[in-house]
Amino acid sequence: MGFFNSKLRYALCAAVDLAMQPPFEACQSREIAHRQSIPGPYLDQILAALKGAGIVRSVRGAGGGYSLARTPDRINVGDVVRALMRGDRLFSSSSEDDPTDFNAPGVGWIVRDFEEKVESSLTAQLDSTTLADLVQQKISLDDSLSYMPSM
Amino acid sequence: MGFFNSKLRYALCAAVDLAMQPPFEACQSREIAHRQSIPGPYLDQILAALKGAGIVRSVRGAGGGYSLARTPDRINVGDVVRALMRGDRLFSSSSEDDPTDFNAPGVGWIVRDFEEKVESSLTAQLDSTTLADLVQQKISLDDSLSYMPSM
């Protein structure tokens, strides 16, 4: 439906959710799933990816859960995107797996070059927005609606 | 492999190819296909979409072919993208087909709102680059390589 895929959207929701919790306090995946309406087992996959990228920390066993590995102002949206898109789409590789000969010095070059400009300006935008920014927007929204549940 | 899909890349190559031909002179689809290394029948599909969007004009019968419907400086990349992405991906719709409840006033809202900001800045970039710009880059490239075939 949109520009992001659902996995990425879920990941961002989960990350922002964690960013709104008391810092470094473990939070169960099923709580996050419930608050953000994310399918439980699917969220587990996503959290695993976030953990692999060092965005999230996990504590196993009873009383365990997930927490952010850094403060929200030191995690940006680009980090989350890159964590999810290992092997997946959203301009996965920058190097070698060209199907056609866009290497020949022709129109294809120019098109590819333009594409890269778009990519890099997009990346810049993703990297300049932090989880803290998103949390702040959430708070502003709640304020403007004149009610303040922490959900 | 990249941010664009191959259909869009082909469409841009074809459009730029036409932009480099003598203005309003009909050009056969198979010639374009050959010059730009695009699978013939696949290009036909793409040209049909471009025609449907009023970007390209076609003349049927012997001696016919395709030409741009407007001058290259009045066709931008965004036009081509929108022509191709009818029903397809790359932020297809802006309205109603939300799978989950991103309508509830929660974190999902903020994520969706950020997503839309990204989309609109992307759209702005696509809309501010014309086919004429891309042709100019091609010419500059040829110059800098010190040889000037029109291909």
Next chain:
DNA sequence: TACATAGTATACTGATTAAGTCAGATATAT
């Protein structure tokens, strides 16, 4: 009028990805 040329339309196919689901293994606090 007939033929060749060229675009138009539709349907089909194989490969890949998206979006989850499910079962079970592993770790840990009590």
Next chain:
DNA sequence: ATATATCTGACTTAATCAGTATACTATGTA
């Protein structure tokens, strides 16, 4: 030990991507 959690990997279903194939329609030229 056991209940509670994460972790893992395989599996499923549907959609999309990237093209092919086939038949049809329109038009300029001989």
